[in-house]
Structures are given as C-alpha cells and as structure tokens.
Amino acid sequence: MQKVLDALKSLGVKPIEKLSPEEARKQPTPADAVKKVLKEQGKSTEPDPGVTVKDMSIPGPHGDIPIHVFTPEGNGPFPVMLYYHGGGFVIADTKTYEASPRALAKGAKAIMVSVDYHQAPEHKFPAAADDVNRPGFCRGSIV
Template sequence: MAAPSDDSGTMERASEEMGAVLEKLKELGAKPIHTLTVEEARTQPTPADAVKALLEEQGKSTEPEEVASTEDILIPGSAGDIPARVYTPEGEGPFPVIVYYHGGGWVIADLDVYDASPRALANQAQAIVVSSHYRQGPEDKFPAAHDDANAAYEYVVENAGSWNGNIDQLAIVGESAGGGLAVSVAMHARDAKLIMPDAIVSVYPIAGGETDTPSYLENANAMPLGKADMDWFFEHYLSSAEDRNDPRIDLYDEADLSGLPPTTIINAEIDPLLSDGEMLAEAMTAAGVEVEQRTFDSVTHEFFGMAAAVPLALEAQNLAGEKLRSAFADE
C-alpha cells in the first residue's frame, strides 16, 4: 500500500468519503513512499489504518467484516514457507475457492494490511479465500514474488479439499501488484497445464513497466500513489531495466494472454495505474479473452478494501462478487 505523494488535485477530484480517508492518512503522518527507506515504508501508517482511524472518529465499528473463520497457514515454496490466510464464509460448503494476492508494489504490505478485501470476497462470492503473501524486494528480487504466487496457486489447487473447498469452482483475484500477479499466475497455469481458474478479477493492476502512459501523466502526483512511488517499487523489486519488458511484468505488450478465463478489471479514476488496466483489457480482448474493465470515478488507488468508509468500494466489491458468482454458477 503506497503512502501519499505530493497532492496534485486529488482532494478536489475525490468523493467526500474518499477525501476523508486521504485526509486522515495525512493526519496519521504517512509520507510519500518514494521519500522513505524500505523499512520506513513498511512500518508507516497505511490507508487501512486511515480507514480504521476515520471510523473510530465517526463513532462507527472498527471490527473487521465477519466471516465464519480464518486460519493462518504456511505454503511450501521453493525458497521457504509462504505465509497465507484462509477465510471461510458462513454456510455448509463445499465452497468455491479464490486465490487472492495483495498489493504493495512487491515491496511492502502483508496479509494484515490487506485483510478487508479477502473478507469481503469470501462473503460476496460465498467462497473460501486463500490470501497468499510472497517474497518481496529488495531482499528478494524479481521473479521471487511471481514464483511464490505460482507456488501458492499450485498448493491451493492440490489442498483445497482440506478446507472444504470445491476446486471445480476456482478463481484468482489480486490488487495492484497482486492484480498483475493474478494474470501472470493464470498464464502459468495455462502453460503448465494445471487446473485453470474459472475467472480472474484484477483490481487496479500493475500491468506494464512503462510510467509515461496517459494516467501516469495525469496522476503523476496523486494520492496515495504517484509516479515516483511506482518508480520506487520497480527499482526495489526488479533487477534491471530490462525486467520491465518481461511478459510477467509487461502484461499488455509482451505477454501471451490467449486462453485465459473471463476477466474483470477494476480501476480507480485518480490512479496512475488506470491506463494499465485499460490497456490490459484491450490486449486481453485482442487475444480473444472475455473481459470487462470498469473505472470507478472519484476514488483513488487502494479504494477497493475501504467499503466500511467509501460507498464506491462496496459497489466495486459487489461487481467482483457478481462476476465471481456467475463464473462459479457456470461450472
């Protein structure tokens, strides 16, 4: 989760509720991420902290959205165990299964920072959600996070039954860096001839290595994510400039997207990654993939998990839930 960049009209363009979260984030002392060390960026207040503080100020509940149960697990990876969390909804099951990848530019954030989204997805889709962490840069450079994401998917496919999951109803969801990982993992599943997901939901994905797209230029100094912040992420995760052209990073220009399942791409208007989502949708359509891309106006990067404070986040979650339920019903 990125911290605030120098404001460039974000507050004027944001909805009242979105603006209140961003104001609270500034009050908590969050600084532009590109001005920080990695350790500082990992420990400073997050947008999730801002939502909680705002709810507390408004006298509203700060309790997380309820699910039937959560369980922290470890997934075997090529370089060690990968922390993950299993969210189970109310009901009898067996349940559909969602593999979820959090954001943070492959450098910051963890399962706790991105706790709200998998809870919402579990309830929206009436599915078990396995939220998987992954190795992060600069300690573990590209493709470490991508390799861990693939390992997590393979493990969930093999072990879903132990959580009362039905692997015949399977989806991949991710946010930001995780949004790109979700598509990359689906490509890996196709190429490795694994069980394919029935759907992908990619929320404001990092889908390319270029930072001169229309939305990067328009939202260069947006909050809570700006162009300099994205360059900081690339610098800390990628080993070289050439990695920006790897098909696992540059999904819209370099990747073979053919044969992927129906995909929903959710974007925020005030976000340098908006064009990434639009161009990914165009590339997927050209590759014959059924895709819907929708941009939510007056909200910023990181809005998806903010349903407790930002009504448009609930609308986005409703869209994701609708698409996932429809995909599962077709199986």
C-alpha cells in the same frame, strides 16, 4: 474517500518514493486511515463477522509461504479464489489488506486464500513472482 485521504495525511504519511522499503512498511497505511475515520464516526473497527480465518503455510520455491484462508459461514462446497495484496511486491502485507479477502469471502460465498509472498528487496526478483505463479497452487491441503 476524501475523509480517508485526509485521515491518512493527518497520520503523517510520507511519499513512499522518498522512503526505504523498511521505512515505507512502518508508516501508517490506508487501512489505518479507514480505522481512524470509522472511530471518528463512532463505528466499529472490528472485522465483519461471518468469516473464519485459518493461518497456515505452504512450501514454496524460496521457503515456506504464509497464507490466510478466509472461509464464509454456511455449507460448501465453496469456490476458492487466491488474493494477492498490493504493494508492488515490496511493501504492505496481508494484514494491511485483510478487509478485502474477508469481504470477498462473505459477499461471494467463496474461500479466499490470501498469500504473504516473499518481498523484495530481501528476496530478489523473481521470488515473489515464483511464489504466486506456482502451477497447482491450490492442490493439497489448503482447503
């Protein structure tokens, strides 16, 4: 972890509390730091095989919600889990956190649905909470 933190610092990351949401979204992420460390160690930064990804969208209370469905190799049926990325409903996105639902799908043999909820400040509270607290979220044609 120290190598990742050092790599993040070397990428010129500024404290997010000193940045606007737009500035914070543009700066390097911990995922960028991990990729830098892997490259320095001569390791691949390609996604781990064994999982397919399908990009979709579903209707939401504030407009369509992009989702990314990670499906492990093998024959189902598989359980389905929802994954909401970090970032305090303001920064980051599903691409920043893609390694987590991918690894969970493969390791748990579960379908992971990663959600690009509506973020503040463009979408005022409670937009993100409305997106993620939908009854029956997994009903329909997600999987």
